[in-house]
Amino acid sequence: MPTRTAVPKAAGEPKPVTTVERIADELRRGIKSGRFAPGQRLIEADLTRLLNVSRGPLREAMARLAGDGLVRIEPNRGVTVRTLTREEVQSIAAIREMLEGLAARLAAENIDRDGRRAEFRRAWQDMTSERARSDPGDYVDANERFHTTIVRIGGNAPLEQLLEQLRTPLFRFQFRSRFTMTNLARGHQDHSAIAKAILAGDADAAERAMRRHLRNSTKLIQSLPDEAFA
Amino acid sequence: MPTRTAVPKAAGEPKPVTTVERIADELRRGIKSGRFAPGQRLIEADLTRLLNVSRGPLREAMARLAGDGLVRIEPNRGVTVRTLTREEVQSIAAIREMLEGLAARLAAENIDRDGRRAEFRRAWQDMTSERARSDPGDYVDANERFHTTIVRIGGNAPLEQLLEQLRTPLFRFQFRSRFTMTNLARGHQDHSAIAKAILAGDADAAERAMRRHLRNSTKLIQSLPDEAFA
DNA sequence: CCTAATTAATTGTCAGACAATCTTATATTA
DNA sequence: TAATATAAGATTGTCTGACAATTAATTAGG
Numbered sequence: 001m002p003t004r005t006a007v008p009k010a011a012g013e014p015k016p017v018t019t020v021e022r023i024a025d026e027l028r029r030g031i032k033s034g035r036f037a038p039g040q041r042l043i044e045a046d047l048t049r050l051l052n053v054s055r056g057p058l059r060e061a062m063a064r065l066a067g068d069g070l071v072r073i074e075p076n077r078g079v080t081v082r083t084l085t086r087e088e089v090q091s092i093a094a095i096r097e098m099l100e101g102l103a104a105r106l107a108a109e110n111i112d113r114d115g116r117r118a119e120f121r122r123a124w125q126d127m128t129s130e131r132a133r134s135d136p137g138d139y140v141d142a143n144e145r146f147h148t149t150i151v152r153i154g155g156n157a158p159l160e161q162l163l164e165q166l167r168t169p170l171f172r173f174q175f176r177s178r179f180t181m182t183n184l185a186r187g188h189q190d191h192s193a194i195a196k197a198i199l200a201g202d203a204d205a206a207e208r209a210m211r212r213h214l215r216n217s218t219k220l221i222q223s224l225p226d227e228a229f230a
Numbered sequence: 231m232p233t234r235t236a237v238p239k240a241a242g243e244p245k246p247v248t249t250v251e252r253i254a255d256e257l258r259r260g261i262k263s264g265r266f267a268p269g270q271r272l273i274e275a276d277l278t279r280l281l282n283v284s285r286g287p288l289r290e291a292m293a294r295l296a297g298d299g300l301v302r303i304e305p306n307r308g309v310t311v312r313t314l315t316r317e318e319v320q321s322i323a324a325i326r327e328m329l330e331g332l333a334a335r336l337a338a339e340n341i342d343r344d345g346r347r348a349e350f351r352r353a354w355q356d357m358t359s360e361r362a363r364s365d366p367g368d369y370v371d372a373n374e375r376f377h378t379t380i381v382r383i384g385g386n387a388p389l390e391q392l393l394e395q396l397r398t399p400l401f402r403f404q405f406r407s408r409f410t411m412t413n414l415a416r417g418h419q420d421h422s423a424i425a426k427a428i429l430a431g432d433a434d435a436a437e438r439a440m441r442r443h444l445r446n447s448t449k450l451i452q453s454l455p456d457e458a459f460a
Numbered sequence: 461c462c463t464a465a466t467t468a469a470t471t472g473t474c475a476g477a478c479a480a481t482c483t484t485a486t487a488t489t490a
Numbered sequence: 491t492a493a494t495a496t497a498a499g500a501t502t503g504t505c506t507g508a509c510a511a512t513t514a515a516t517t518a519g520g
Contacts, residue, residue, distance in 0.1 A: 017305045019504065020293070043470075054505050056286055059472090063250070063290045067297010075247045076471060076512050091386045094336075098328040106324075156321045162392075249473065273501070284474050289503090306481050306502060 019053055023061035026051060031070055031081055032171050038083040039230065042071065068165055082169055083230030086222065089170065093218040096166050097211050099159060100147070104194060104210035106154030108203040116153045117199070123149035124195045128188075139184075140174050146191065150198065150210075173221045173228065183220060190216060249283055253291035256281060261300050261311055264402050268313040269460065272301065298395055312399055313460030316452065319400065323448040326396050327441050329389060330377070334424060334440035336384030338433040346383045347429070353379035354425045358418075369414075370404050376421065380428065380440075403451045403458065413450060420446060 016022040027047075030036045042062070044055055051058070062079050065071045071079050084092070111117050123146050126132060132142040147167070151160045190213035197205035221228075246252040257277075260266045272292070274285055281288070292309050295301045301309050314322070341347050353376050356362060362372040377397075381390045420443035427435035451458075 021305070045470075055471095056289070056504065059286070059290055060293045063293035064297050067294050075251070078471065078513095088388065091388045094332065094386060095329065095389055095392065098332050099325065102324065102328050156324060158318065158321045159325055162325065275501075285502095286473065308482095308502065 019057045020060045020064070023047075023051055023053060023058055024064050027061060027065060028068075028070065028168075031065075032168060034172050036081050038081050038172070040081045042079040042081065044078070068168075070168060084169055085230045086226075089173075089221060089229065090218070092166055092170065093214065093221075096163070097214040097218075099163055099166070100151075100214055101207040101211040103151040103154045103156070103159055103163065104198065104206040105203045106156055106159075107150045108198045108201050108206035110153055110155050111198055111201050113155075120149055120153055120195075120198060124191075127191060143174075143187075150194075153198075170221070173224065186216060187213075249287045250290045250294070253277075253281055253283060253288055254294050257291060257295060258298075258300065258398075261295075262398060262401050266311050268311050268402070270311045272309040272311065274308070298398075300398060314399055315460045316456075319403075319451060319459065320448070322396055322400065323444065323451075326393070327444040327448075329393055329396070330381075330444055331437040331441040333381040333384045333386070333389060333393065334428065334436040335433045336386055336389075337380045338428045338431050338436035340383055340385050341428055341431055343385075350379055350383055350425075350428060354421075357421060373404075373417075380424075383428075400451070403454065416446060417443075 016025050027036070027042075036042065044058060047053075047058055048055055062071060062073065066073045066079075070082055072082050073079050107116075107120070111120065123142075126142045127139075127146050129142070132139045144167075148160075148164075151163055154160075190209065193209040194206060194213060197209050246255050257266070257272075266272065274288060277283075277288055278285055292301060292303065296303045296309075300312055302312050303309050337346075337350070341350065353372075356372045357369075357376050359372070362369045374397075378390075378394075381393055384390075420439065423439040424436060424443060427439050
């Protein structure tokens with residue numbers, strides 16, 4: 001009988017302390033990576049076996065994910081990975097356009113605090129590195145880091161958390177759409193404009209550039225065939 | 231004296247079918263009304279007794295509220311009603327300014343769909359009614375309905391949910407600040423401008439007016455003494 | 461092949477248990 | 491007395507097992 005109650009605590013790492021947190025982390029990762037597909041049912045019995053936990057913490061973790069908008073809980077019908085209709089994608093995109101725009105503005109305003117300019121330069125260089133240019137996975141990662149760095153530099157913590165929430169359900173679309181050469185080129189133009197504006201401390205330009213970028217990305221996602229949506 | 235809970239019932243609110251939902255509802259109301267004060271610890275044993283439920287569903291409900299940002303869960307230290315620092319209030323206000331502005335824009339764009347113009351007129355009249363003008367509680371209710379109506383008319387469901395989340399932790403400030411005559415007058419000016427722009431279908435003006443209103447409200451909240459914050 | 465009855469799977473909740481951790485009260489020491 | 495260590499109590503985190511209610515799957519009957 002595998003009664004693995006306590007996880008060996010890896011010292012020094014910002015790792016989940018609690019079983020609930022560990023489960024939530026695991027599921028979050030699984031959903032983001034696509035291992036749990038949108039619409040898929042998450043059955044308690046399966047997951048308790050898979051993760052070696054009891055139903056209590058598992059259900060708590062599910063409740064947290066539901067609060068984050070990653071899964072849907074329907075009474076007596078259980079939990080499913082959240083799906084998005086075209087309309088919902090559009091709605092979320094409109095929200096993101098406003099908020100990522102705000103984040104870019106804040107980043108431009110605060111670029112000269114602490115070591116933020118250096119931090120931003122690093123993220124920006126990662127985007128243009130050879131690795132990111134050749135490997136799609138690396139590119140997606142660098143792209144995500146670019147955006148999260150901008151928000152972090154802005155220094156609005158609630159905004160950081162909120163954008164994380166809004167991006168996650170859209171994440172899977174990136175793997176399908178982004179990788180034609182013209183798309184990459186366009187994305188690069190957008191990113192350049194954003195980076196330039198932020199480094200120049202031009203808040204208006206940064207916001208404008210970011211919003212334009214978001215609109216372009218959205219157009220790309222919306223051009224996907226119906227099968228990509230719920 | 232019975233505590234006055236000024237939490238308006240949403241129109242077609244679906245009744246909680248599940249114990250977890252009932253608990254979450256109850257606690258949400260309690261937090262919004264101030265019966266559970268910011269910073270207050272929510273102890274499982276007390277609440278299971280108070281609500282006649284077992285720990286499982288209670289903890290699930292807590293997890294959902296945590297996802298909504300209403301409470302904080304700290305490992306091994308339990309659940310507390312979320313508190314806000316001045317800085318956090320400012321951060322949330324910046325987000326709200328963008329999103330309520332978007333909502334106003336969308337409302338103006340969609341004011342002539344279905345019966346939305348009539349619906350909006352009703353909410354706007356409630357604001358200026360005698361009842362709202364005399365009783366602070368009624369005014370706060372009408373004010374909340376005014377804002378939620380605008381978002382609903384805009385037709386962006388995720389935005390509706392998000393703004394609900396962002397408003398709730400700020401709700402308690404309304405009871406302390408809003409009620410000097412000059413404040414009411416200023417608020418009325420703002421609201422008039424918003425209503426006029428929306429009814430005229432002028433999206434730009436609606437967004438501008440709403441953002442101005444939000445900035446004014448924020449200034450009011452920020453002018454509160456330190457005791458009002460965490 | 462479609463509909464209804466039966467069975468299986470799954471969820472929602474409860475109760476009790478116990479170790480780990482945090483908090484408070486008490487005793488000890490500088 | 492103040493600071494600190496220690497013990498006692500309170501609270502959380504998790505597990506197990508149970509059972510009714512509901513939903514999904516299967517089989518039987520028309």
